[in-house]
Amino acid sequence: MNINNCKTDKPSLKKKRSQVVPSSMTVTAINKFLSSAEFNIGDALSSNKTEGLSLIKRKKGATFQLRVTIPGRGRKKMSLGHYNAQTNNFEHATMMALEVNQLIRDGKDPILEAEAKLEEIEKQLLLEKRKVITLGQYFEKQYLLSLAGKRSGKEMGERIVRHFEFLFNVPMSEIEHKQIEKWENKRLKAGIKRSTIKSDFGKLFSLLQSASETRIEGSKEFNYIDRNPLADFKLSKPTSEENDQEHDNDKEERRALTNEELDCLHKGLAKFNEQKKAERRNSRKHGKAYLPDLDLCTYAHWLVPFSETMLHTGLRQSDLYSLVWQAGGKNSIDLDKREIHVIPKKTRDLNNPAKILLQMSDELYDVIDSWHKDCGSPHDGFVFSNKSGGQHDRQAHKNLWKNIIKLGNFPNEIVMYSLRHNFISRLVSAGVPLLHIARLVGHKSIAMIEKHYGHLCPSDSKDILSKMSKTVARSSATESSATNGASKPV
Numbered sequence: 001m002n003i004n005n006c007k008t009d010k011p012s013l014k015k016k017r018s019q020v021v022p023s024s025m026t027v028t029a030i031n032k033f034l035s036s037a038e039f040n041i042g043d044a045l046s047s048n049k050t051e052g053l054s055l056i057k058r059k060k061g062a063t064f065q066l067r068v069t070i071p072g073r074g075r076k077k078m079s080l081g082h083y084n085a086q087t088n089n090f091e092h093a094t095m096m097a098l099e100v101n102q103l104i105r106d107g108k109d110p111i112l113e114a115e116a117k118l119e120e121i122e123k124q125l126l127l128e129k130r131k132v133i134t135l136g137q138y139f140e141k142q143y144l145l146s147l148a149g150k151r152s153g154k155e156m157g158e159r160i161v162r163h164f165e166f167l168f169n170v171p172m173s174e175i176e177h178k179q180i181e182k183w184e185n186k187r188l189k190a191g192i193k194r195s196t197i198k199s200d201f202g203k204l205f206s207l208l209q210s211a212s213e214t215r216i217e218g219s220k221e222f223n224y225i226d227r228n229p230l231a232d233f234k235l236s237k238p239t240s241e242e243n244d245q246e247h248d249n250d251k252e253e254r255r256a257l258t259n260e261e262l263d264c265l266h267k268g269l270a271k272f273n274e275q276k277k278a279e280r281r282n283s284r285k286h287g288k289a290y291l292p293d294l295d296l297c298t299y300a301h302w303l304v305p306f307s308e309t310m311l312h313t314g315l316r317q318s319d320l321y322s323l324v325w326q327a328g329g330k331n332s333i334d335l336d337k338r339e340i341h342v343i344p345k346k347t348r349d350l351n352n353p354a355k356i357l358l359q360m361s362d363e364l365y366d367v368i369d370s371w372h373k374d375c376g377s378p379h380d381g382f383v384f385s386n387k388s389g390g391q392h393d394r395q396a397h398k399n400l401w402k403n404i405i406k407l408g409n410f411p412n413e414i415v416m417y418s419l420r421h422n423f424i425s426r427l428v429s430a431g432v433p434l435l436h437i438a439r440l441v442g443h444k445s446i447a448m449i450e451k452h453y454g455h456l457c458p459s460d461s462k463d464i465l466s467k468m469s470k471t472v473a474r475s476s477a478t479e480s481s482a483t484n485g486a487s488k489p490v
Contacts, residue, residue, distance in 0.1 A: 019043040020054065027088050030055060034062060034085075053097040055083060055090070064093040066100055070109060078110070135175065135207075136168025138224055143207050150349070156203050163200045172211055175229045180204075184235055194238055205230055254452045256425035257418065261410060265311070268408025269304050272400075275407070276300035298370040302384045303400050305371040307419065312364040314423025314441050315356075317416060318345045321392050323383040325372070333383055335372060338365055344442035354442045424449065428456040 019039060023029045025047045033045045034057060044054040044065070052067040064080035078100065080093045100110040139160065147153030163183075167175060180201070187197050209231075211224040257265070280294040294300040306320055319331065319342050327334040330343050340358040347353035360368065372378070386392050401416050420441070427437045434446040434457075443449060 020046050022046050022048045024048060025050075025053070025055065025090055025094075027090075030062075030083070030088075030090060031085075033057070047094070047097075050094050050097045051101055053080075053094060061085075064090070064097075066097045068100060068104060068110065070104060070111065071107075073109070073111070076111070133172060133224055134169055135164070135172050138172060138211050139168070139207060142224070143210060146210065159200055160203050160207060164204050167204075172208060173225045173229060175208070177230070177233050180230065180233060181236075188236075194235075198235060201235060253418075254421045254425065255456075256429060257414070257422040261412075261414065264408035264410045265307075265404075266408075268404040268406075268410070269307055271407040272404045273300050273304045297374040299374050301400075302371075303397055303404070305367050306384050306397065307401075307404070307416070308367045309364065310416070310419045311423070312361060312367070313340065313358055314420045315340075315342060315358075316344065316346075316420060316442075317397065318394055319442070321382075321384060321394065321396075324381060325378050325383055326380050333368060335365075335369060342442065347442065347444070354439075354444050356440065356442050358440065424453055425456055428453045429458065431458050 021033065021039070021044065023033070023045050025045060030045065033039060033043075033055070039057055041057055041059055043057050045057075047053040054065050054067070055062050056065050062083040064083060066078045066080055067075065068078060069075050080096050081089070083089065083093075103110045103113055139157075144157055147157050150156070166183075167179065170179075184197055184201070188194070205228070208225070208228045212226065212228045214223045277294045277300045280291060280300065284291055284293065299305050309315070310317070310320060322331045322345065323340070323342070324332050326332040327336060328341075330341065332341050333339075334341070338360040340356070340360065342356040342358070343353050344356065368383075371383070381389055382391050384392060386396070397416055405413055424437060424441055427440070428434070428449070434449050434454075438444070438446045438449050441449075
């Protein structure tokens with residue numbers, strides 16, 4: 001059947017085998033083939049000039065197809081794309097078909113060649129994509145998702161935005177060292193600690209490192225940048241004067257509370273506790289008699305036993321917030337065994353996290369037992385819970401602590417973390433082995449204790465040398481008997 005003389009009779013209702021119509025495949029022939037009702041979906045218009053090339057009629061439009069015989073693969077069909085009626089791209093399809101046929105004549109595999117060409121095109125597109133993806137785009141569309149499951153993911157994201165938003169419109173591969181140097185100098189001039197600058201820089205570094213890591217998308221390996229642009233960047237080193245100043249500041253911060261400060265602390269906690277009881281009495285007196293009578297409780301507010309527990313254990317606030325009433329739990333209080341079990345929040349993401357086991361002193365047990373009774377002797381739930389029974393926000397104590405400091409009439413304001421410094425400092429000053437202290441406070445080695453609290457170790461080198469001498473020196477009695485019984489030299 002010639003396409004130029006095709007009939008337009010009503011086709012039979014019986015399903016016909018797909019027709020293959022030879023043609024010179026001109027614009028006119030293609031239009032007639034696609035518009036004729038005589039040809040069904042799946043019928044083909046075959047080129048009588050280009051070997052194996054045909055146009056297959058589809059439900060919507062048509063596609064070019066090439067039938068070839070490839071040595072080692074046999075008879076294959078290759079799609080050469082959709083027919084475009086506006087551009088009449090049959091000439092392009094013809095050129096592709098001729099190229100494939102020539103590859104076969106040359107002994108090459110056109111499928112492998114096409115895959116390699118497609119891979120090269122995809123590679124070029126990827127390179128173009130990398131050029132335009134900015135730090136902000138990657139952070140918002142990719143990195144935030146990875147932070148969602150991390151312990152401090154929200155805080156990390158907030159700090160990246162706060163300190164590096166000025167780079168958000170910069171393509172990641174174009175971030176330069178001089179931009180970070182300028183940022184560092186600006187923060188140093190503002191009086192920001194180098195340790196804080198290092199911590200913030202580390203968060204940017206981790207983001208860029210994540211973008212450079214290979215991941216799988218579909219069947220392809222992919223990364224957003226070939227290399228972390230800050231991989232070989234180093235923050236400036238502190239001067240000797242800065243080191244001395246930091247050491248002095250560190251000694252001032254990491255110290256034991258004075259007896260006066262401890263008295264102020266206990267006075268502030270007692271006044272705060274009474275203040276909360278007085279507030280409740282007033283509420284009950286003025287129409288809220290349904291509220292529990294806090295005068296029947298030892299502690300009227302969770303922050304009082306919270307602070308007492310931190311004073312006696314040196315635990316971080318984050319670890320105290322996560323404690324639960326549950327014997328044998330990972331972060332729990334077991335009143336029967338008088339034990340506190342903690343896996344410090346800072347190490348929970350590690351393969352081998354630190355583990356703390358604290359045996360309660362009598363004083364600490366009294367505090368926790370009284371609080372347990374004030375809470376109604378629960379069997380589970382957070383030890384220091386919020387009003388809905390959930391875990392407090394990590395900053396829940398902040399403003400309340402300021403009130404305690406004010407009520408205690410402290411000579412100098414201290415932060416709540418000073419209670420941890422006090423715990424460690426007093427143990428070091430008492431001569432407790434540093435390894436024991438490290439285990440008590442959740443460090444896996446003595447490095448941090450030695451670095452920040454080593455100056456508090458007792459200076460008892462004289463006693464140590466005296467003890468050493470006594471173990472190696474001969475006593476006078478031994479020396480005398482040895483002399484009397486010794487043979488005279490010949």
